[in-house]
Amino acid sequence: MEEKPFWVALQQTPGLGARRVLQLVKYFGGARAAWEAPEGELLTLEGLGKGAVSLLNWRRQVHPEKIMVSLAAAGIGVITIEEEVYPPELKRIYDPPPVLYWRGSRLPGEGFKIAIVGTRRATAYGLKVAEELAAGLAEAGVGVVSGLARGIDAAAHRGAIKGGGLTWGILGCGVDIVYPREHRELYRQVMEHGAIISEFPPGTPPDAGHFPARNRIISGLTAGTVVVEAAARSGALITADLALEQNRDVFAVPGPITSRYSQGPHDLIKQGAKLVSGVADILEEYEPRSLWSLPREETRASVTLNAIEEKVLAVLEATPSHLDVIMAATGLPAGELNTALIMLEMKQLIRRLPGGFYVRC
Structure with missing residues (x-):
């Protein structure tokens, strides 16, 4: 069984809280492992306190897979912090929510x-x-x-x-x-x-x-x-x-x-x-300011790019894209991608924005 149902079951445990859920998953090496942890180990785990009793009581009452079936029937989506679609900017805060519930047409990780x-x-x-x-x-x-x-x-x-x-x-x-x-x-x-x-x-x-x-x-x-x-x-x-x-x-x-x-x-x-x-x-804090007197096509033709830089530039637009999205779209290793981004910025074809976002000039 995939990890997601156990993330949701842990997150819904009364009185456990987001930080403890993340601590449990980290300690046991996964959401399922945390959910199925031996009773004795949970009760003696430092810092868990009453949360251990709450978790033990909760897992006697619910089945993780049934929770997911209920959510799907209600048209409610779930994103866990370990998934690629989880908003990267939210993942970087001090206490990110381990689970997000959503209803709509666009994932919260999309766009600037x-x-x-x-x-x-x-x-x-x-x-x-x-x-x-x-x-x-x-x-x-x-x-x-x-x-x-x-x-x-x-x-x-x-x-x-x-x-x-x-x-x-x-x-x-x-x-x-x-x-x-x-x-x-x-x-x-x-x-x-x-x-x-x-x-x-x-x-x-x-x-x-x-x-x-x-x-x-x-x-x-x-x-x-x-x-x-x-x-x-x-x-x-x-x-x-x-x-x-x-x-x-x-x-x-x-x-x-x-x-x-x-x-x-x-x-x-x-x-x-x-x-x-x-x-x-x-x-003006985020949008690129034009540094060219020539139209983009003329300027672009005057700059020499290698194959990797061409690949990266092709996925960038005027709308900011996060580093994680660029990496997923290009399939490039982190080192090659960072080198290409630096070179494209030096050639004034892209601009780096706060928070790991990049935009095409």
Whole structure:
């Protein structure tokens, strides 16, 4: 039996938690080995504590393969951290979720993404700005990630859809639960233009304690986080703090000084976040700037490439691609690929972006 059912069964163990799941799998050398570990060894394993009792009780109640059958019947996909389709940028954070549940049309690991977050009690100004920024990013080929909450999040998703792009909604509940309820149609649209994602098992209700964990996925999936409106203490600022901890970029949109929802972005700007007055302020951090006076075809003809460089350049586009995706597409060993990328960058045919992304000039 493949490992995936055991990853899911471990992840769904009440009280075990993401970090302990990863520790168990590492200690026993695999998810199945951890699930089937001898009782005595689990009970004496240092640091597991009550988690051992929870796991022993849970594995008496459930069968991993039946869990997978139930998920498939509900139309819910599963991605585990050991799979190639797991988002590479998320895998690099301090505490990545071992399992992601998703419903939609596009895997969360696809493409270059930016998060847009903010208050649920957004002003008309904030809603307009969030939607316009998201639409601009989408038109430029950048995916938009947010939390499907009321206010700024909803405006960001709608803007991405309006711009004809991809968008992913990260939930603090199961992917089978529409929260808030009035977002049922938006939920459906996000599924059509991306996916609904959660680390919480289906059926998990929304809970205040879930949202900080949800926020680390929003920031962890993306190259940067844009805060549009947020009070001095808000979930959006937690997401911004997590982005900084994850070595991601933070952007902030200024607002009227008379609005309490401008305080969060203004404080971020004082602390070094980049001020955003339009989508160009975001894109210029990542998009290649033209270094040529000649058209691309003329410039390209003047540069000599070897066979490996030709192969790498052929898979790169104006939309950023991650190193792992390039490696999979070319089939090249890591050493040869890195050498080719360095040479292509020196020849000014590609540009390296933060987070292991590359883009064709």
